[in-house]
Amino acid sequence: xxxxxxxxxxxxxxxxxxxxxxxxxxxxxxxxxxxxxxxxxxxxxxxxxxxxxxxxxxxxxxxxxxxxxxxxxxxxxxxxxxxxxxxxxxxxxxxxxxxxxxxxxxxxxxxxxxxxxxxxxxxxxxxxxxxxxxxxxxxxxxxxxxxxxxxxxxxxxxxxxxxxxxxxxxxxxxxxxxxxxxxxxxxxxxxxxxxxxxxxxxxxxxxxxxxxxxxxxxxxxxxxxxxxxxxxxxxxxxxxxxxxxxxxxxxxx
Amino acid sequence: xxxxxxxxxxxxxxxxxxxxxxxxxxxxxxxxxxxxxxxxxxxxxxxxxxxxxxxxxxxxxxxxxxxxxxxxxxxxxxxxxxxxxxxxxxxxxxxxxxxxxxxxxxxxxxxxxxxxxxxxxxxxxxxxxxxxxxxxxxxxxxxxxxxxxxxxxxxxxxxxxxxxxxxxxxxxxxxxxxxxxxxxxxxxxxxxxxxxxxxxxxxxxxxxxxxxxxxxxxxxxxxxxxxxxxxxxxxxxxxxxxxxxxxxxxxxxxxxxxxxxxxxxxxxxxxxxxxxxxxxxxxxxxxxxxxxxxxxxxxxxxxxxxxxxxxxxxxxxxx
Numbered sequence: 001x002x003x004x005x006x007x008x009x010x011x012x013x014x015x016x017x018x019x020x021x022x023x024x025x026x027x028x029x030x031x032x033x034x035x036x037x038x039x040x041x042x043x044x045x046x047x048x049x050x051x052x053x054x055x056x057x058x059x060x061x062x063x064x065x066x067x068x069x070x071x072x073x074x075x076x077x078x079x080x081x082x083x084x085x086x087x088x089x090x091x092x093x094x095x096x097x098x099x100x101x102x103x104x105x106x107x108x109x110x111x112x113x114x115x116x117x118x119x120x121x122x123x124x125x126x127x128x129x130x131x132x133x134x135x136x137x138x139x140x141x142x143x144x145x146x147x148x149x150x151x152x153x154x155x156x157x158x159x160x161x162x163x164x165x166x167x168x169x170x171x172x173x174x175x176x177x178x179x180x181x182x183x184x185x186x187x188x189x190x191x192x193x194x195x196x197x198x199x200x201x202x203x204x205x206x207x208x209x210x211x212x213x214x215x216x217x218x219x220x221x222x223x224x225x226x227x228x229x230x231x232x233x234x235x236x237x238x239x240x241x242x243x244x245x246x247x248x249x250x251x252x253x
Numbered sequence: 254x255x256x257x258x259x260x261x262x263x264x265x266x267x268x269x270x271x272x273x274x275x276x277x278x279x280x281x282x283x284x285x286x287x288x289x290x291x292x293x294x295x296x297x298x299x300x301x302x303x304x305x306x307x308x309x310x311x312x313x314x315x316x317x318x319x320x321x322x323x324x325x326x327x328x329x330x331x332x333x334x335x336x337x338x339x340x341x342x343x344x345x346x347x348x349x350x351x352x353x354x355x356x357x358x359x360x361x362x363x364x365x366x367x368x369x370x371x372x373x374x375x376x377x378x379x380x381x382x383x384x385x386x387x388x389x390x391x392x393x394x395x396x397x398x399x400x401x402x403x404x405x406x407x408x409x410x411x412x413x414x415x416x417x418x419x420x421x422x423x424x425x426x427x428x429x430x431x432x433x434x435x436x437x438x439x440x441x442x443x444x445x446x447x448x449x450x451x452x453x454x455x456x457x458x459x460x461x462x463x464x465x466x467x468x469x470x471x472x473x474x475x476x477x478x479x480x481x482x483x484x485x486x487x488x489x490x491x492x493x494x495x496x497x498x499x500x501x502x503x504x505x506x507x508x509x510x511x512x513x514x515x516x517x518x519x520x521x522x523x524x525x526x527x528x529x530x531x532x533x534x535x536x537x538x539x540x541x542x543x544x545x546x547x548x549x550x551x552x553x554x555x556x557x558x559x560x561x562x563x564x565x566x567x568x569x570x571x572x
Contacts (some may be wrong), residue, residue, distance in 0.1 A: 005358040009344075016346040097342035097403065100306040101359040102332040251310045252269075 002103055003111045010115025014081065020119065023077055027070075028126055034069050035130045038062045059141040063131045064219050067148045070127060071215055074120070074156050075184045081119065082163025083177035085112045086246065091171045099250065109164070109243045116160045124153060144221040151218025154231040155211060159184055161238035168245040187211045257284045257319075259333075259410050259441040260305065265314035267300055267465075274300045275465045277314070282411065282441045287433060289456030290445035293558060297465040298445040299339055302415050305443070306336040319410055332361060335409040335440075339416055341400025345389035349380055349399055352388055353406060360407035374402040377432060393420040401429070405436060412436055413443045418451060430455050449551055463558045480553055484546045485517040485526055490539025501525055501532065513541070 014020040042061045049055040089095045098108050131145060159180075166180040167173070191210035207213055214227040260282040267275040275297040282288050292298045303309035305316055307327055316323040318330040344352055353374060357367045375381050378398040383391060388399060397420060404412055417433070418426045433455050436442055446452060452459055452473075459476050461469035471479075487498070492513055499507035503525035506518040519525050526543060533540040548556075 002359065002361070005355065009355050012351070013344065013346065092342075092345070093338060093340045094342040094344060096303075096306075096308050096336065096338040097356070098359065099308045100331060100334060100336040101356075102328040102361055103359055104328065250308065 002107050003114065006103075006108065006111025007115045007118060010085075010112055011118055014115070014119050019080065023080060024123060024126070027073060027077055027123060030073060031066060031070055031127050032130065035062070035066050038065055057141055058134065058138045059131075059144050062134070063140070063145060064148060066127070066130070067152055068215075068219065070124075071152055071155050072188075074123075074152075075159060075188060076181065077123075078116075078120070078156060078159035079163050079166075079177040079180040079184070081116055082160055082167055082180060083173040084167065085116070085164050086167040086242075087170050087173045087176050090249075091173075095249070105243050105247050109239055109246060113157075113160060113164055113239060113242075116164070117157055120156045120160065121153070124149065124156070141221075147218050147221045147223055150223070151215050151227075154218075154228070155215050158211065158231050158234045158238075161235040161242075162187075165238045165242045165245065168242045184211075258282070259284055259319055260443075261315075261317045262301075262305065263315045265301065265304055265311050265316065267297075267304060267309065267312045273465050275304070275311075275462075278462070278465075278467050280460060280467065280470060282443060284410070284441050285437055285439075286458060287437045287442045287444060287456045289452040289459045290443060290462060291447065291449070291452055291459060291554065292445075292462040293447070296462045298462055299415055300465075301462065302336070302413050302443065302445060303338075305411075306334050306413055307331050308336070308338075332407070333410040335404035335407065335412045337400045337404040337412075337414045337417060339419075341396055341403070343388045343396060343399060343403075346387065348385055348387055349375070349391075349402075350384045352399065353402060356403045356406050360409075362407055370406055370408075374406040377405065377435075378402040379428065394422060394425045397421060398425075398429075401432070405440075409440065411441045411443065415445050416447075417444065418446070418448065426451075449549070449554060461554065461557055469557050476553065480548045481545075483519055483521050485519065485524075485529065486542065486544040486546050487515045487517055487529060488513055488540075488542035489515075489533065490541055492538060493536065498529075502528055516546075 039062055042058060045061070049061075086095075089098075128145075128149060131140065134140060162183055163176070163180040166183070167176040169179075170176050187209060188211055191207045191213055208230075214230045217224050217227055258281050262278060262280050265275060265278045266273070278297075278301060280288070290298050290301070300309065304311045305318075305323075307323055307330070310324070316330075318333050321330040321333070323330045344355070347355070350371065353371045354367060357370050362370050375384055378401050380395070380398055380402055383395055388396060391399065397417065401414065401417060404414065414433070418429050421429060430451065433442055433444065437457075444452075444456065456473055458472045459469070460467055490513065492498075492515070495507045495509050495515065498504065498515055498517060501517075503519045503523035504517050505520060508516040508518065510516055517525065517529070524545070526545060530540060530543060532538070533543075
């Protein structure tokens with residue numbers, strides 16, 4: 001109930017700023033362009049696909065690349081949405097309103113987290129309209145589509161938890177944005193180095209850390225609990241860190 | 254009004270690293286009381302208020318709100334507090350209505366009572382005409398009022414206002430003062446300010462804090478007593494020699510201000526005004542003015558804060 005109020009406020013604040021609209025618009029435009037390009041490619045490949053015995057369907061050729069690109073775009077978009085969550089409130093001294101109200105730190109952080117998650121769900125819903133527009137023309141693999149959507153949402157939620165934590169560390173929104181983008185990019189590419197490490201155990205650890213590695217199975221329609229746990233662990237860790245950091249505001253002043 | 258104790262503060266201390274911002278402050282607030290917090294800049298007023306409202310954890314000490322320990326059960330305790338920080342915590346891109354609605358909700362007002370609570374707060378703070386405007390577009394005075402509305406929306410037992418009249422015009426200041434008086438009938442109010450007349454006008458009790466320590470705590474009547482100075486201002490048409498005045502019973506010293514005006518210093522237990530008037534009539538001095546001077550609150554304030562200062566420097570030397 002209390003968290004719902006905080007979520008509502010967060011969404012309201014986002015939509016009152018032009019940033020949220022700009023992000024929605026720009027992301028949609030880029031993804032639409034990719035979608036059309038991918039569709040063109042599919043039409044060009046049509047004759048060759050007919051020759052193959054087990055030809056990949058339209059979901060594999062057109063839709064999955066869109067979601068992979070979306071994951072990468074979100075990595076750049078999410079820090080811009082999360083950067084202001086706490087740092088802006090700290091700068092405008094509005095945190096006092098939440099601190100002196102009967103709300104716990106946990107509720108504040110979860111409210112902010114879910115607020116941005118809700119906003120991103122709108123974005124995911126909007127981009128999902130594009131594959132759905134193909135329903136009449138082709139047969140879609142809904143299981144696969146569902147799986148990749150779940151993967152994308154988990155990945156976005158992870159980005160948000162990292163961005164939220166970075167925002168609790170500073171009063172400068174831009175600093176929060178840059179540092180969360182840095183961390184996300186590092187986590188994305190961490191297995192590049194892993195593949196070059198000779199020691200197999202070490203490379204395994206780096207590969208395990210990579211977000212991309214845990215996203216890939218979803219694109220194959222594999223819903224693996226270990227991937228789910230990876231994302232949940234990530235989210236919970238950063239949420240707990242954020243709560244502790246916000247509490248430290250009160251302790252250290 | 255009944256005298257329930259709303260807030261008890263015991264040995265409250267706070268340090269920022271090596272800097273001791275507040276050290277061992279104790280006080281109480283009863284229902285129906287307006288407590289004024291006075292002190293020079295950086296004395297620890299705001300820090301104390303932040304600790305009472307749960308915005309800052311004390312380094313040591315205890316705060317109980319209506320008998321509930323603020324650190325043990327913050328949620329229950331905070332429901333009884335309304336706080337207006339130095340800078341009002343406003344969401345600038347919200348309208349007044351939206352903002353107050355949000356404040357009502359986070360303060361756990363029942364859903365069906367929210368609109369009544371918002372209306373009442375708006376009406377009390379004179380915000381009814383601006384309810385649909387964006388907070389960012391309001392003038393400083395109105396923003397301050399929104400801040401106060403936010404603090405009283407859930408009718409908390411204690412309202413803590415940190416410099417509530419800063420940046421307001423004189424008419425608004427008077428309105429806010431009467432609002433504070435009105436609030437004190439049902440709530441306990443703690444008010445910090447460095448505008449001294451404001452304390453005289455609105456508060457029942459005054460606490461002066463300096464360098465993190467409570468150096469004065471008394472009700473406004475005793476402060477009045479303290480402001481009664483031990484000097485008389487005297488103006489005579491045909492003054493006698495200053496020596497004559499100085500020898501009047503009870504007069505310690507006579508300080509000539511110009512040819513006709515004198516300041517007579519006297520002991521605190523013996524006021525020579527009556528004797529001076531009698532002599533003036535009998536000896537034909539031509540009494541034009543006889544006036545018991547009062548110290549301003551400023552002077553008392555400076556006295557208290559600076560005497561404390563000399564005291565502490567002595568201590569330093571001793572150490």
